[in-house]
Amino acid sequence: MTYLAxxxxxxxxxxxxxxxxxxxxxxxxxxxxxxxxxxxxxxxMFAIGFAVVALIIFVVADAKMISGW
Structure with missing residues (x-):
């Protein structure tokens, strides 16, 4: 029974x-x-670079988060 739990x-x-x-x-x-x-x-260009880096970080975090669902 513990195996099922x-x-x-x-x-x-x-x-x-x-x-x-x-x-x-x-x-x-x-x-x-x-x-x-x-x-x-x-x-x-600074804002574009910052947005690209933030987007990469958030997409990776989202992928890791969704794979845990």
Missing amino acids: EQAAESASTFQTFDIFMVLFTILIVIGLVRLLLTRPRKN
């Missing part, structure tokens, strides 16, 4: 409500990056 504990979902906010922040970063890239006269 151990399997149930291992297969429990790790979903938390903060996960929703992580996905929403990732979407906001994508929107911000697209808006930065669409500016015509002069592009802020």
